[in-house]
Amino acid sequence: NAGVTQTPKFQVLKTGQSMTLQCAQDMNHEYMSWYRQDPGMGLRLIHYSVGAGITDQGEVPNGYNVSRLNKREFSLRLESAAxxxxxxxxxxxxTSSWYEQYFGPGTRLTVT
Amino acid sequence: SQKIEQNSEALNIQEGKTATLTCNYTNYSPAYLQWYRQDPGRGPVFLLLIRENEKEKRKERLKVTFDTTLKQSLFHITASQPADSATYLCALGTQPSNTGKLIFGQGTTLQVKP
Structure with missing residues (x-):
């Protein structure tokens, strides 16, 4: 997981609460993305960004917002967790979606 | 609709044998296909990338093939070892290259028995 940090590592939320997941990199890459992984579903793309201020939807964007204010950080926000x-x-x-992806260690989120 | 399919059943093989994992796709025109390894509780780690104009790619004990006619990639691990036990994911890069998405299959779990 070289060069990619995610915070927090674990989080428990109640239904309706909001939170922001943070991702930061020190590799100076343009392309950043958020995935969720569920048993039997594999990795599903939520949102991605090709540069600061440029984001687009992935396969499962509903319920999530993202922000890429600079090259280094890409945040994922749940406004009302379910x-x-x-x-x-x-x-x-x-460097792009077509090249080697470096993954962070993950954030384990439970919504009760 | 677009689909990427990997065998959801775990693959169990004996140490020393060759493991072969399959990735099939429909309604995609990928220019790249990637393979990743994921260990429990960790993020995926990149293994190999193959382009659509490449039939085969090798890296040490790993070999990947890419058949755009069959819409299939095969991932081989020769002389498998218990340390190769993990989940293996394939992923397709969609057009255009600078703004496209990378879509993953659900992964196949490999168990290598000593």
Whole structure:
């Protein structure tokens, strides 16, 4: 997980609460993305960014907002958490979607 | 609809044998296909990338093939070891290259028995 940090590592929320997951990189890559991983579903792309201020939707964007204020950081916000958002969230960075992705260690989120 | 399919059943093989994992896709025109390894509780780690104009790629004991006619990639681990036990994920890069998405399959778990 070289060069990619995610905070927090674990989080428990109640339904309706909000929170922001943080991702930061020190590899100077343009492309950053957020995935969620659920048993039997694999990794599903939530949102991605090709540069500061430029974001786009992935496969499962509903219920999530993202922000890329600078090249280094990409945050994922849950405005009103739901139990269906219980998952492991991974941030990944790269020079583009087509090249080697470097994943962070993940954030394990439980919504009760 | 677009689909990426990996065998959801775990693959169990004996140490020393060759493991072969399959990645099939429909309704995609990927220019790249990637393979990752994921250990429990950790993020995926990149293994190999193969381009659509490449038939085969090798790295040490790993070999990947890419058949755009069959819409299939095969991932081989030769002389497998218990340390190769993990979940292996394939991923397709969609067009265009600078703004496209990387979409993953659900992964296949490999168990290598000593």
């Amino acid at each position: 139990p269906s958002q219980t998952s492991v969230y991974f941030c990944a960075i790269s």
